């Protein structure tokens with residue numbers, strides 16, 4: 393099979409519509425000189441403005457080629473894994489965690505707008521900060537409306553002050569999606585209570601292992617998951633390559 397016989401990139405209609413530019417993602421996680429040239433050609437033919445590329449961090453050729461071809465490093469993607477409830481070390485689920493309801497959505501969107509500034513979108517100056525914040529507001533709203541298999545909130549009686557979402561994967565594994573705690577409620581155990589509840593929900597649903605993705609720059613979130621027994625599974629590098637406006 394030659395490189396041009398297969399789709400080397402995928403156009404992303406949702407992202408493109410949301411940010412108002414044409415966005416695609418490279419399918420492979422490693423580059424060769426030939427593939428990098430093919431990708432440039434594909435993006436030119438498809439009038440792509442921004443290409444996402446998730447690179448394996450342990451391939452020196454890929455990193456050198458990414459730099460040569462103008463890819464901008466925007467995030468270190470860290471995947472952590474918990475193999476079973478037996479590995480979990482964060483205590484029992486808190487009575488202050490419950491399922492999200494439609495009444496919580498506006499409060500959760502407000503928390504989400506302020507919670508994800510460590511993400512790759514905020515680290516790419518081509519995207520406006522307002523739009524990046526809105527991305528996470530839309531994401532938690534969709535999660536509460538069925539995109540996630542469970543959306544849980546922390547509420548000690550004064551309303552929803554944090555969220556965590558759970559996903560059941562096709563391979564019997566499970567994953568934690570979005571996590572966020574209102575800034576004035578952080579450092580009081582809400583994040584820990586949410587992680588315990590999410591692990592409990594996923595284990596009850598039969599999911600193993602449980603994974604969660606966070607940013608290499610987000611030491612606070614890493615500590616939260618590590619204190620619950622999660623260990624590193626993989627590390628990858630997110631690059632964005634802009635063909636316009638750079």
Ligand SMILES: CC(C)(COP(=O)(O)OP(=O)(O)OC[C@H]1O[C@@H](n2cnc3c(N)ncnc32)[C@H](O)[C@@H]1OP(=O)(O)O)[C@@H](O)C(=O)NCCC(=O)NCCS
Nearest residue numbers: 507571572573577578579580581582583584606612613615
């Ligand atoms: C990461 C995040 C969810 C943690 O939430 P949190 O509610 O602050 O978490 P906790 O209160 O359970 O734990 C935070 C720290 O407070 C400490 N803590 C918890 N309860 C405490 C208490 N009663 N007194 C003193 N310290 C306490 C914990 O030991 C922990 O310390 P550590 O960071 O040294 O491990 C929160 O910082 C956040 O929303 N960040 C932005 C969103 C984000 O990064 N999401 C994850 C990646 S998508």
